[in-house]
Amino acid sequence: MAENSFLPILIILILAIVFAFATVGLSAFLGKNTYEKGKLKPYECGVEPVGNPHIRFDIKFYLIAIFFLLFDIEALFLFPWAAVFIKLGLFGFVEMFLFIVILLLGLIYIWKKGALEWD
Amino acid sequence: MLNTLQIYNNYLVERSLLSVMPELVIVIFAFIVLFLGLFRKLPDNDNSYYLSLIGIVFSILYVLMLSNQNINGFFGSVVFDGMDVFVFIAILFAGLLTILMSKKYIEMFNLPLAEYYSLILFTVAGMMLLVSSVNLIMIFLSIEFMSISAYILTGYIKGNTRSTEAALKYFILGSFASAFLIFGSVFIYAATGHLNIYNIHNFLYTGSSNSGLSASIRDYLSIGLILFLIGLAFKMSLFPFHAWTPDSYDGAPTTVTNLMATGIKVAAFAIFIRVFSSIFDSSVFNFYNILWILSVLTMTFGNLAALLQTNIKRLLAYSSIAQAGYMLIGIIGGGHYGYTATLFYLLSYVFMTAGAFAIVIVFENLNIASFDIKSYSGIGYKYPLISASMSFFLLALAGIPVTSGFMGKFYVFSAAIKSNYDWLIFIALLNSALAAFYYIKIIVRMYMISNGDADQVELGESSANMTAIAANITPSLIITIIISLIFTLLLGIYPQMFIHFASQSVTSLWKI
Numbered sequence: 001m002a003e004n005s006f007l008p009i010l011i012i013l014i015l016a017i018v019f020a021f022a023t024v025g026l027s028a029f030l031g032k033n034t035y036e037k038g039k040l041k042p043y044e045c046g047v048e049p050v051g052n053p054h055i056r057f058d059i060k061f062y063l064i065a066i067f068f069l070l071f072d073i074e075a076l077f078l079f080p081w082a083a084v085f086i087k088l089g090l091f092g093f094v095e096m097f098l099f100i101v102i103l104l105l106g107l108i109y110i111w112k113k114g115a116l117e118w119d
Numbered sequence: 120m121l122n123t124l125q126i127y128n129n130y131l132v133e134r135s136l137l138s139v140m141p142e143l144v145i146v147i148f149a150f151i152v153l154f155l156g157l158f159r160k161l162p163d164n165d166n167s168y169y170l171s172l173i174g175i176v177f178s179i180l181y182v183l184m185l186s187n188q189n190i191n192g193f194f195g196s197v198v199f200d201g202m203d204v205f206v207f208i209a210i211l212f213a214g215l216l217t218i219l220m221s222k223k224y225i226e227m228f229n230l231p232l233a234e235y236y237s238l239i240l241f242t243v244a245g246m247m248l249l250v251s252s253v254n255l256i257m258i259f260l261s262i263e264f265m266s267i268s269a270y271i272l273t274g275y276i277k278g279n280t281r282s283t284e285a286a287l288k289y290f291i292l293g294s295f296a297s298a299f300l301i302f303g304s305v306f307i308y309a310a311t312g313h314l315n316i317y318n319i320h321n322f323l324y325t326g327s328s329n330s331g332l333s334a335s336i337r338d339y340l341s342i343g344l345i346l347f348l349i350g351l352a353f354k355m356s357l358f359p360f361h362a363w364t365p366d367s368y369d370g371a372p373t374t375v376t377n378l379m380a381t382g383i384k385v386a387a388f389a390i391f392i393r394v395f396s397s398i399f400d401s402s403v404f405n406f407y408n409i410l411w412i413l414s415v416l417t418m419t420f421g422n423l424a425a426l427l428q429t430n431i432k433r434l435l436a437y438s439s440i441a442q443a444g445y446m447l448i449g450i451i452g453g454g455h456y457g458y459t460a461t462l463f464y465l466l467s468y469v470f471m472t473a474g475a476f477a478i479v480i481v482f483e484n485l486n487i488a489s490f491d492i493k494s495y496s497g498i499g500y501k502y503p504l505i506s507a508s509m510s511f512f513l514l515a516l517a518g519i520p521v522t523s524g525f526m527g528k529f530y531v532f533s534a535a536i537k538s539n540y541d542w543l544i545f546i547a548l549l550n551s552a553l554a555a556f557y558y559i560k561i562i563v564r565m566y567m568i569s570n571g572d573a574d575q576v577e578l579g580e581s582s583a584n585m586t587a588i589a590a591n592i593t594p595s596l597i598i599t600i601i602i603s604l605i606f607t608l609l610l611g612i613y614p615q616m617f618i619h620f621a622s623q624s625v626t627s628l629w630k631i
Binding site: 105108109112113 | 150153154157
């Protein structure tokens with residue numbers, strides 16, 4: 001039955017919701033409630049925090065993160081393609097070749113723009 | 120199970136490539152422009168501008184060459200048919216006029232040129248792909264392609280808070296709209312089991328007769344179609360989903376505003392017509408009632424809000440919201456005549472809006488006061504020709520006879536009259552009268568002699584402004600205005616040719 005085949009998913013959904021509420025709820029219910037200023041610190045029993053966590057950092061890190069994301073996704077697409085490579089044949093090869101070429105153009109662009117230089 | 124290659128052989132690779140040829144030309148030129156910008160030794164100023172113009176012209180030639188074809192490609196997810204021919208011409212003219220008016224304007228801000236022109240080309244390619252896609256996934260991808268380029272262009276003036284704010288608002292609301300669109304697609308897919316809109320059409324109308332659709336399928340389909348409509352309504356800036364329009368039109372560079380107001384609106388309406396005519400099954404849900412309400416709210420709100428504006432770009436933004444309401448009337452009128460009327464209106468709208476924005480650019484300088492309608496007073500005597508053209512475009516937007524705006528409104532309204540939407544036309548006519556007030560208000564301003572207000576800033580008064588305006592009037596901007604004038608007049612005096620063309624395009628919608 002088509003409708004019943006989704007039943008396990010529904011059960012797991014309900015279980016997940018119940019579990020999430022149960023763990024938080026039980027610890028609040030059973031545990032001891034203490035309120036003090038120290039509890040608001042990021043590390044309650046660790047090192048004393050020094051300075052403001054909201055510091056400004058170099059925009060270059062952001063750029064590197066974006067580039068990493070782009071080329072990481074490229075690699076991600078290569079895995080399923082490699083798994084069915086034989087089946088797709090020449091057509092798949094050409095398609096993937098075009099995909100890589102377009103990304104390569106992107107790499108050349110950011111390279112020539114000087115975005116890969118740290119200074 | 121069929122091998123991918125076997126399926127692919129049925130749709131030859133050449134057919135696939137031919138079906139996206141006009142888009143492909145634009146994309147290739149966009150890459151060329153982008154990469155030419157990397158060579159520092161080349162002078163930075165004019166190459167990208169001329170190359171983008173050549174790209175657009177090549178694409179127009181390709182569209183005309185392929186105009187008799189009916190090709191589908193990429194596993195039937197992209198088509199090139201008569202509908203595309205008409206809308207591509209409108210979109211490519213929107214792109215052409217945008218590039219023409221950009222030349223001097225974008226140099227004013229001291230920004231990189233190559234990226235700007237290539238992004239304009241990418242946006243145009245996205246719009247064209249959107250119009251020609253017949254697959255729900257493809258529609259989503261093209262909308263994203265078009266919108267992401269437009270988000271970047273909106274925030275293109277680096278360091279300008281208004282531009283950045285506009286881009287952020289446009290981005291957040293646009294992504295929100297995309298979520299609606301894709302969620303609607305999911306529901307449609309769940310109900311019908313197809314992504315291709317022609318397959319969905321066959322499933323709805325032939326596979327099982329209408330009464331055969333089970334209740335749960337009807338529920339899923341109606342939810343899916345309404346969500347899909349909301350997603351597209353954001354792009355068409357219909358009333359409850361219009362909130363991004365004034366802010367992002369106002370903050371964006373004026374050329375980009377022009378591209379958003381003309382190209383994106385045309386593309387969104389065209390794809391809406393394509394989808395609406397094939398899969399919006401009115402036996403599942405009465406979509407005509409929803410569109411009726413949306414249209415009335417959109418026109419009324421747009422016109423009422425435009426009355427209060429003092430900034431010319433915001434006024435044109437609200438006016439474009441109101442115009443979207445009129446365009447919707449043609450779709451509500453429905454049928455061959457109604458869609459033809461809407462396409463005609465879209466084409467005439469491209470030229471009148473582009474002309475109006477080109478003239479806003481003439482009087483624009485880095486000072487925000489140059490957008491104030493008050494500062495337009497008296498320019499009618501200092502720049503008689505430009506003011507006369509501005510008056511002409513505004514009268515066209517108001518829908519005064521002899522202009523294309525009148526013919527567009529006439530066809531759209533008569534389409535609705537044919538389908539007995541009398542009250543809708545009554546409200547629309549009241550709205551047109553209301554709209555005429557704020558369009559004519561600007562004309563009165565331009566030809567009004569200063570009444571001696573001390574705080575009145577007048578563009579034509581100070582010599583600094585005079586030199587700025589004189590520098591703004593470049594040959595390319597004048598060409599933009601002349602092209603817009605010619606087409607606004609031509610569409611108004613001799614509409615038969617274009618109506619015939621539009622009517623032929625619409626015929627292809629039923630060749631499913």
